[in-house]
Amino acid sequence: MAKKLYNPNWESYWRLWQKVGPPWLTPIQDIKFWEKRILEIKKKDKKIKALVLGATPKIRDLLAKHKIDTTLLEANKSMYVAMSRLIKIKNNEEKFICGDWLNADKIFKKNTFDFIIGDEPHCNLSFKNWPKFFQGIYNILKPNFNFLLSTVISDFSDRSTIKEVIQKYKDNPKYFKDFKNRLWELYKLIGEKNIYNKKTRGFIFDNLRDLVKKEGLKSGLSLNQIEKNLWFIDNDMNSESIGSYIEVDPPLEEQIIIQSKYFYLDKIFKVDSHPAFNIRRAMILKSKKLK
Numbered sequence: 001m002a003k004k005l006y007n008p009n010w011e012s013y014w015r016l017w018q019k020v021g022p023p024w025l026t027p028i029q030d031i032k033f034w035e036k037r038i039l040e041i042k043k044k045d046k047k048i049k050a051l052v053l054g055a056t057p058k059i060r061d062l063l064a065k066h067k068i069d070t071t072l073l074e075a076n077k078s079m080y081v082a083m084s085r086l087i088k089i090k091n092n093e094e095k096f097i098c099g100d101w102l103n104a105d106k107i108f109k110k111n112t113f114d115f116i117i118g119d120e121p122h123c124n125l126s127f128k129n130w131p132k133f134f135q136g137i138y139n140i141l142k143p144n145f146n147f148l149l150s151t152v153i154s155d156f157s158d159r160s161t162i163k164e165v166i167q168k169y170k171d172n173p174k175y176f177k178d179f180k181n182r183l184w185e186l187y188k189l190i191g192e193k194n195i196y197n198k199k200t201r202g203f204i205f206d207n208l209r210d211l212v213k214k215e216g217l218k219s220g221l222s223l224n225q226i227e228k229n230l231w232f233i234d235n236d237m238n239s240e241s242i243g244s245y246i247e248v249d250p251p252l253e254e255q256i257i258i259q260s261k262y263f264y265l266d267k268i269f270k271v272d273s274h275p276a277f278n279i280r281r282a283m284i285l286k287s288k289k290l291k
């Protein structure tokens with residue numbers, strides 16, 4: 001296990017991963033967006049190698065479907081084992097390396113991979129480490145090679161107050177049964193006090209949970225109602241599943257500026273079937289030729 005992770009509590013995540021859906025889990029539309037590019041890369045060279053940042057099941061299924069020689073780099077072996085229970089297609093060409101993304105260029109030599117792919121990896125790293133992260137990935141890719149990734153952003157314009165969200169729940173509890181609706185209502189609380197730290201760009205789940213709990217109880221809802229219907233998932237009122245997670249979500253523009261030191265933004269994609277996808281973008285980056 002890597003020494004110091006920004007968010008260290010992953011063991012319970014596989015349980016969580018079965019209960020939640022997109023946009024937290026990789027949407028099928030993003031998979032198709034990346035798949036198109038992967039097929040173009042494969043057309044030029046049949047024997048290609050991919051690096052996955054993390055152990056995301058849907059990405060691994062995609063690479064298994066196309067029989068791609070795959071290496072996973074993930075800091076928690078337990079997370080890898082847990083996510084492996086959720087994959088649908090076995091990839092005999094898959095290898096696992098337990099290590100830190102911030103050391104990617106110490107673990108792998110330049111030119112080892114034809115592309116690198118990850119679902120929101122950097123949103124798990126402290127914002128001050130983002131330049132180092134992109135530099136490390138750049139260092140192991142040839143110029144003009146592909147970095148396929150997704151990101152969570154904070155510059156969606158819709159905002160709600162906690163009182164509005166609770167009222168919406170009371171008026172229409174059925175609406176909150178859908179995970180995407182619930183997620184969207186909770187992310188729209190980003191403007192409430194102490195939920196988003198502008199300095200660290202952190203979306204602070206502990207503070208959001210406290211706010212939903214406190215205001216929910218104050219409005220006459222029971223803890224059980226809050227836990228089952230208002231919060232992302234049940235069994236998390238005392239941080240049992242999500243833990244003290246901080247998601248690093250800068251505005252998209254800032255992300256583009258940071259990555260642009262090493263990468264061109266070749267393509268960007270947003271699912272538009274539901275407003276909850278406002279928080280997410282899938283991208284295809286191409287490494288620059290710097291010298």
Ligand SMILES: C[S@@+](CC[C@H](N)C(=O)[O-])C[C@H]1O[C@@H](n2cnc3c(N)ncnc32)[C@H](O)[C@@H]1O
Pocket residue numbers: 002005006007010013024025026054055056057073074075076079083099100101102119120124125
């Ligand atoms: C929210 S979880 C999974 C996210 C991903 N979207 C998925 O579906 O697999 C984040 C993962 O990032 C891993 N992680 C966080 N920081 C890391 C780092 N510095 N190096 C390698 N893995 C890291 C954690 O161990 C965890 O498995």
